[in-house]
Amino acid sequence: MDVSRFKASPVGNLTPISGTDRASGKSFHHFAFVPHPLSEEPQLTNATWRAVSRANHALGRLQQGSMIVKNPSILRQPTLRREAQSTSALEGTFAPLEEVLAANVIDQPNRSSALREVLNYVQAAEIAFESLAHGRPITVGLVEQLHADLVAGTAADTDDAGRTRSIQVAIGTQGGGVDQARFIPMPPGATLRAAFGDLIDWVRLSESGGSDRDPLVAAAMTHYQFETIHPFNDGNGRLGRLLIVLQLLQDRVLSEPLLSVSPWFEARRDQYQNALAEVSMTGDWNRWVMFFAEGLEASAVDTAKRLEALLAVQEHFHEVLRDAKARGIVRDIADHLIGLPFVNIRNLADLTGATYQAASTAAGKLVDLGILEEIHSQSVRAFRAPLVLAAIVR
Incomplete structure (x- = not known):
C-alpha cells in the first residue's frame, strides 16, 4: 500500500x-x-x-x-x-x-x-x-x-x-x-x-x-x-x-x-x-x-430485460399448452419453469402437490411438447427447460 x-x-x-x-x-x-x-x-x-x-x-x-x-x-x-x-x-x-x-x-x-x-x-x-x-x-x-x-x-x-x-x-x-x-x-x-x-x-x-x-x-x-x-x-x-x-x-x-x-x-x-x-x-x-x-x-x-425474456418464454409456454389443450398440473409445472430451468420429478411433485406418478406423466407431456428435455442423471429423472435456460444465461 x-x-x-x-x-x-x-x-x-x-x-x-x-x-x-x-x-x-x-x-x-x-x-x-x-x-x-x-x-x-x-x-x-x-x-x-x-x-x-x-x-x-x-x-x-x-x-x-x-x-x-x-x-x-x-x-x-x-x-x-x-x-x-x-x-x-x-x-x-x-x-x-x-x-x-x-x-x-x-x-x-x-x-x-x-x-x-x-x-x-x-x-x-x-x-x-x-x-x-x-x-x-x-x-x-x-x-x-x-x-x-x-x-x-x-x-x-x-x-x-x-x-x-x-x-x-x-x-x-x-x-x-x-x-x-x-x-x-x-x-x-x-x-x-x-x-x-x-x-x-x-x-x-x-x-x-x-x-x-x-x-x-x-x-x-x-x-x-x-x-x-x-x-x-x-x-x-x-x-x-x-x-x-x-x-x-x-x-x-x-x-x-x-x-x-x-x-x-x-x-x-x-x-x-x-x-x-x-x-x-x-x-x-x-x-x-x-x-x-x-x-x-x-x-x-439488465435484470429487467432478463425478467422480460423469462415472461416471454412463459407466455410462449401458455400458447403451446393452449394449442395442445393441456391444463391442470401440466400448466402448473410450466408456470414454475421460468424460475427453474432444471427440475426433477420429485421437486415437481413437491411444487404442485401432485403424486410422483402424476408429476412424471406431466413431465413426459411437456417433453412431447418441446418445453422440457430429459437429461442424463444417475438416480433421478431430471429435465432441462432450454428456452428458460437461454433467457437466464444469455
Whole structure:
C-alpha cells in the first residue's frame, strides 16, 4: 500500500501495525487505514446526482416490473444463482452457471469446492432475504451468521468464521507479504468491532425514519465502508455486494431481491477497486458514487430485460399448452419453469402437490411438447427447460 497516498485522507487515518507476516513468516512494520464513521451524505456534483437519478429510475422500473408478475418470488432463484456465480467469480472462485442452476436437481457426486462456495452464498442470501421478509432488521448478528454460512466447509471456515476477524489482513498481495499489499484494512480488535457496529447502526438509520438520505447514495457509502473496514477474514466482497441488495430491500427501493449487481462489477474489477480506493485517498466520493450508480442502473436494466425474456418464454409456454389443450398440473409445472430451468420429478411433485406418478406423466407431456428435455442423471429423472435456460444465461 502506497502510504503516501493515504496520509492526507480527510475520511480516515493511518495507524501503525506490526507482526509476523503469515505469507512470508517475516516480521513487518507498516500502516493500516482506519476510516472515520459515516455521517451525512457527501457533497456531490450535478453530474453524479444525474447518474444517481438515472439509477433510481432504473430501479423503479425494475420494481414496477416485478409487481406485475403474479408470483415474483418464483423469479428469485435464477437471479440469485446468477448473482452467486458472478459474485464468487469476482473473488476468484469460478463455477459454471449451468452447474449452479442445476445444483440440488441433478446428481453431482463430485461437486467442486468452487460450486460448494457458490451454493453457500445462495443459502446465506436466502436466510437474509427471509429475515428481512419477516420484518427483522439488518444487525451485526445477522451479518455474522451470513459469514458463517458463506464460508462453511471452505478453507475460510476457521475459528473466525461467523465473527469479526481476529487477524490482520492485507488485500491484493498476489502471494506476497504485507509490504506488497494493495490495501491494508484496519487492525483487529475493539476498534474494528466498534467500526462494524457503527456501520450497521448507520445502515439502519433510514429504517427507523432517522434520515431522508437518498437510498442509492446510502448503499454506495455502506458498500465503501464495509469493504474498507473489511470486518471478516474472508468473504467481505461477497457479503458487501449482498448488503447492497439487503439495504435496497430494507429501504423499500425493491420489494423482491431480483437485482443482480455482481456481473457488472465483475466485468470492471480494476475500476471497481480503484474507485473504492480513491475515496480513502482523497475523500472525494464523486467517482465512487457515480461508478456505483452506473453499475446499479446497468444491473437494473439488465435484470429487467432478463425478467422480460423469462415472461416471454412463459407466455410462449401458455400458447403451446393452449394449442395442445393441456391444463391442470401440466400448466402448473410450466408456470414454475421460468424460475427453474432444471427440475426433477420429485421437486415437481413437491411444487404442485401432485403424486410422483402424476408429476412424471406431466413431465413426459411437456417433453412431447418441446418445453422440457430429459437429461442424463444417475438416480433421478431430471429435465432441462432450454428456452428458460437461454433467457437466464444469455
